[in-house]
Amino acid sequence: MSLLERLNRDGFVLVPGAFTGEALETLRRATQDATANARRGNWPDVRTLPKQFPPWKVDGPNPAAEGIWGVQGVMHPDMPHQPDFVRVYFSDAIVAPTLELLQCSRDDLVMELFNLLVRPDYDFELRWHRDDIPATATAEEELDRLNKPAFSAQWNLALYEDSSLVVVPGSHRRARTDTERHADPYEKVLPDQLVVKMEPGDIVFYNNNILHRGVYDSKVERMTLHGSAGHVDGAKLRARNVLQHGLRNWIDRLNFDALEGHEKELAEHMRANLVKMGQDAGDVGFSLQG
Template identity: 85%
Template sequence: MSLLERLNRHGFVLVPKAFSGEQLETLRQATQEVTAYARDGKWPDVRTLPKQFPPWTSTGPNPASDGIWGVQGVMHPDMPHHDVFIRTYFADAIIEPTLQLLQCKRQDLVLELFNLLVRPDHDFELRWHRDDIAATASPEEELERLNKPAFSAQWNLALYDDASLVVVPGSHRRARTETERTADAFEKVLPDQLIVKMEPGDIVFYNNNILHRGVYDSRVERMTLHGSAGHVDGAKLRARNVLQHGLRTWIKDLNFDALDGEGRALAEHMRANLVKMGQEAGDVGYSLQE
């Protein structure tokens, strides 16, 4: 069964050992330093506890003072090791599966998100959700969105063992059941749920409107890169989910000196597609409120 067939059937697909050896060690070192930088209050764009979804805002000299569970914008030109992260985002190990899953050519790709998910400062859980469908949506509203193409390949790249992502396989193809709809937002176990267990270097691609949640243990090291790329035909549909993360303010300043040849040309083209998305989208608001 192909990657696309597995994604379509289950809503997620695991690519084992996509990164290994020196690549993995380089990413571990870079993410450790970036996380320390953010925890020290030197990076303003962090996922603050206990807020689950954007926007993340904080007051005071250290945005991370109340704890964080993620670092945003790792390709930003002011981010330490941004060159390492840029090479990773545009690596064949990510681009090739993305092309397979989106069934498109390179010129159709849109640069989207690239962030880092880290061990929280205290235990933390996300509610059951779909990334771009509100919990208050009716079954008809859910199906209206779910029946449209995803137009995005979203993924997690684990640098350490990671069992944080919990999904309900197949839920990306249907509205929530009555049990799912009436369950507590933080229900520990839903029927047929699956914990996605990843080893270092594994990538999981998943439909971001699958019913899922995150469960994060403050005692367990976590460095998981979290990214996505889109298809130009879905720019209008994807705009809110992407632009709510604040990319418009700095995407034109991205520095692709870490790339050359075809890789740099692809990066420039994908950025141009994102800039166009931002210009055409206007005020997009936020997908979820929690």
């Protein structure tokens, strides 16, 4: 069964051992430095505890003072080890599965998000959610969005063992059941749920409107790169989900000196598609509350 067939059936698909050896060690060093820098209060864009969704509270002299669970914008030109992150995002290990899952050409790709999810300063959980459909949506509203093409490939790349992502397989193809709709937002177990277990170097691609949650253990090291790429035909549909993360503030400063040849050409083209998305979208607001 192909990657696309598995994604369509389950709402997620695991690509084992995509990064190994020195490539994996390089990313571990880069993410450790980026995280340490953020925990010291030296990075202005972090996912602050206990807030689940953007915008995060990052004002004050130390944005990380109350604890963090993520570091935003790892391709930002001021990010430590930025070239290492750029090389990953535009690597064949990411781009090839993305092209297969989106069933498109390289010209159709839009640069989207690239962030880092880290061990929280205290145990932390996300509620059950779909990334771009609010919990208040009716069954009809859910189906209206779910029946449209996803127009994006979202992924997690684990640099250490990671069992944080919990999904309900197949829920990207249907409205919530009565049980799911009326469950506690932090319900420990929903029918048919699955904990996605990842080994170092594994990538999981998933439909971001699958019903899912995150469970984060402060005692377990976590460095998981979290990214997405889009399809130009979905720019209007994807704009809010992408632009709410603040890329507009620095995308014009991003350089691709770490890349060469077809990878650099692809990067420039994907950025241009993102810039056009931002120009066309206007004020997009935020997808979810909380």
